Amino acid sequence: MAPPELSPSRVAWLCVAGAALALGVAAAWRRRRQRHAARSLVQVGTVSGLYIYPVKSCRRVSVDDAAVTEMGLCKGDMGDRFWLVIREDGHMVTARQEPRLVLISVACENGNLILNAPEMKELSIPVKLPGGNPVKNCRVFGLDIEGRDCGNDVASWLTAYFNSGPCRLVHFETQMTPRKCKMIKSPFRTKDKIPYNDCGPLLIISEASVEDLNTRMEKKIDMRNFRPSITVSGCSAYEEDTWDKVVIGDVELKWVMACDRCILTTVDPDTGIIDRKEPLETLKSYRMCDPSQKHIYKSAPLFGSFYGVDHIGTIKKGDPVYKIIDG
Structure with missing residues (x-):
């Protein structure tokens, strides 16, 4: 069957619409070109590691590439700090209260979250929970946030592992409202948001910073103590504190504040024993x-820097890290 003939007025309308669309695309391209022309990129390092912490305070998962969302790194079913251990009253449990959390290893396979811990049987629970599981109101650093209860099996597993009172596991789902970073730390922007992280979506630390710290310590410390999202090689110590804006892959990040450190850094990642002294x-x-x-950092020492996400995208190990210099 032959296609219907278009009236002259319809043809004229389509031509005008097409021209308008083309002009809009051209204008957007010119604006982007002008924006990039007004700045230059200088390589300051290379991504040496990418780490996701699916369950807050548990072991990290090293990945070769990751999506950078407004709330941090993501790989498949693994969102950064998308699971949280709580007491029955909804208050968070971290390695500050239960140091042996750092010994729980986490993986996501075939739609399941898999947990392993010393002297515990491996446990697997679905990432996508039944709608009938209750949504809990949780308390994380003074702010309320929801989480769907992961069920009695994992609650019994965690309670037996800690042997210090009932615990449950909750999962942050994408339709839930994240916490506003600015309500936790004033330097963050209005648009910065997170699920169960301490206060920011991305933490960057250079390898040189850890190396410099270790020259000052009797017992060497590990990068794992500081739980970064992104590690960078090829730069000088503490240089990550000076990059106002950076580009990695197609991702753009904005420096917000230094990371003020607490006793969680004193938990040994291999033994789960809290020292409360070093490296603080x-x-x-x-x-x-x-x-x-x-007024921002109080009496805490600083190590590593928090970055907010200005442009989402993907990054991978080996990507150059560029500092943006505005013209």
Whole structure:
């Protein structure tokens, strides 16, 4: 059957619409070209590691590539800090309260979250939970946030592992409302948001920073103590604190604030024993904030930097890290 003939007025309308669309695309392209022309990119390092922490305070998962969302790194079913251990009253449980959380290894396979811990049988639970599972109101650093209960099997598993009172596991689902970073730490922007992270979507630390810290310590410390999202090689120590805007792959990030450190850094990632002293005492000897910033950082030493996400995309190990220099 022959296609219906278009009236002259219809043809004219389509021509005008097509021209308008082409002009719009051209204008957007010109604006983008002008924006990029007004700045230059200088390579400052290379991505040496990408890490996701699916369950808050549990072991990291190293990945070769990841999507960068507004709420941090994501790989398949693994969102960063998308699961949280809570007490029955909804208050969070982290390695500050239960240091042996750092010994729980996490994986996501075939739509399941898989947990392993010393002297515990492997446990597998579905990532996509039944709609009948209750949604809990949780409390994370003074802010309320929802999480769907992961069921009695994992609750019994966690309770037996800690042997210190009933615990449950909850999952943040994408339709739930994330926490606003600005309500946790004032330097964050209005658009910065997270599920169960401490306060920011991305934490960047250079390998050189850890190397410099270790020159000052009797017992060497591990990058795992600091739980970064992205590690960078090929730059000088603490240079990550100076990059106002960076480009990695097609992702653009904005420096927000340094990371103020707490006793979680003193938990040994291999034994789950909390020291409460190092590396904090060494960091306090040389990594304190300027007095004018004490209202932000108080008495905590600084190590690593938080970045907000300006443009989502994908990144991979080996990607160059560029600093944006505005013209």
